[in-house]
Amino acid sequence: MRLSSYANYVEASESNPKALGVYMANAVNKFGILYLHGTFIAAGGYNGDDGNKAMADNYSDLVAFGRLFLANPDLPRRF
Ligand SMILES: Cc1cc2nc3c(=O)[nH]c(=O)nc-3n(C[C@H](O)[C@H](O)[C@H](O)COP(=O)(O)O)c2cc1C
Known part of the structure; x- marks a missing residue:
C-alpha cells in the first residue's frame, strides 16, 4: 500500500x-x-539532476523514476 x-x-x-x-x-x-517500511521515497517528475539534489539536500531516502525508466531501461547508464 x-x-x-x-x-x-x-x-x-x-x-x-x-x-x-x-x-x-x-x-x-x-x-x-x-x-510498513520507514523509507521515504520521493517520486513524480524527477530527472537525474532533481534526484541528485533531493538526495544531497537530504529531502528523501530514495528517489523513484517511473516514466523515464519505462522509456529508457538503460536510465542509470544514461544518468
Ligand atoms: C498515467 C499514470 C497513472 C498513474 N497512476 C497512479 C495511481 O493510480 N496511483 C499512484 O500511486 N501513482 C500513480 N502514478 C504515479 C506513478 O506510480 C509514479 O509515482 C510516477 O509515475 C513517478 O513519477 P515519474 O513517472 O515522473 O518518474 C501514475 C503515473 C502515471 C504516469
Missing part, C-alpha cells in the same frame, strides 16, 4: 502531510499488516 500524504495533484494538497502520514500509518496498522 502506497501512502502519499505529500502528493500534490490537480491542486489537491495536504496542509500537514507529515501528520496525515502518521495518521494513515496508525490507521492501516489496525488491519494487522506485517510492517
